[in-house]
Amino acid sequence: MRKNARHGIFVGKEYDVEIAGNVVQDSGRIGLWADNGARGEARHNFVSGSKENGFDCIGVALRDNVSIRNQWGGYGFGASSNAKASFNFAAHNGQNGIFVTNEAKPSIERNHSFNNANNGILIADKSAPKVRGNLFSRNEWSGLTVANKTKAIVEDNVFESNTVNGLTACDSAQPVVKNKLSIENECDGFRLDDSSKALLEGNIAKENFEDGISIFEKAAPTVRGNQCIENGDAAIRIIGDDVKPKLEKYRFKENGENEIVRVEAPDEDDEDDDDDDDGGD
Secondary structure (H helix, E strand, C coil): CECCCCCCEEECCCCEEEEECCEEECCCCCCEEECCCCEEEEECCEEECCCCCCEEECCCEEECCEEECCCCCCEEECCCCCCEEECCEEECCCCCCEEECCCCCCEEECCEEECCCCCCEEECCCCCCEEECCEEECCCCCCEEECCCCCCEEECCEEECCCCCCEEECCCCCCEEECCEEECCCCCCEEECCCCCCEEECCEEECCCCCCEEEECCCCCEEECCEEECCCCEEEEEECCCCCCEEECCEEECCCEEEEEEECCCCHHHHHHHHHHHCCC
16 A cells, blocks of 8 residues: 555454555555444554654554654554553654553553654653563664653653663652663663652663663652662762752662762753853953
């Protein structure tokens, strides 16, 4: 199926479907769209070149699909979706590999999301997915970003070689993040900011170019039983007097600064003064 004006495959409400083995390319909107109320499974489909998302599913399970080079994202879950997505690939999409929004509660398990222009997976708008056993690698932003007061469960994932952070939790997000490896990301292994109250427990931050874990902007996370190993800068960096993390049972080994580094937030007036000085003779 190629160059459909709207969707490559559309499943209306209340249908119970099995969609397998299709190739859908260059759709005017979404490659495969399953409307609210549809049920069943889509497996072994290949979708590419859609003007919006490759797949946008609410109730239909996704298994062993490939979604690449779509202008928006690889897979979208919204409108209170409770679908299960497993063993899928998302790569080279124009935004996020996987996008979970609008209070959706899908189960995202054992997928690989890589080389996407934004995040490997973005979770927003009070969604509460379960994200387990996935690999998020070489994405242009973070492997996983959690925002907008979400309460995701994030367990047993690997975040590797992303351009920004392995995981970013912001905007009052409250994810539970456990038993995860964040390795060789170009900034931090785990970054918790903007009033995040994340629980970070039993994770490993290893060989990230900057900090293993960074915490700032009114964040108040619980950070328990984590290991920071061979990161380029600090094992844990805390920035700002209004940051109040609870730190318990950590292990550090061979980081650039093998300790907890506390830094005051920069004063904006001081920054302006520095800029003025730079403009002198």
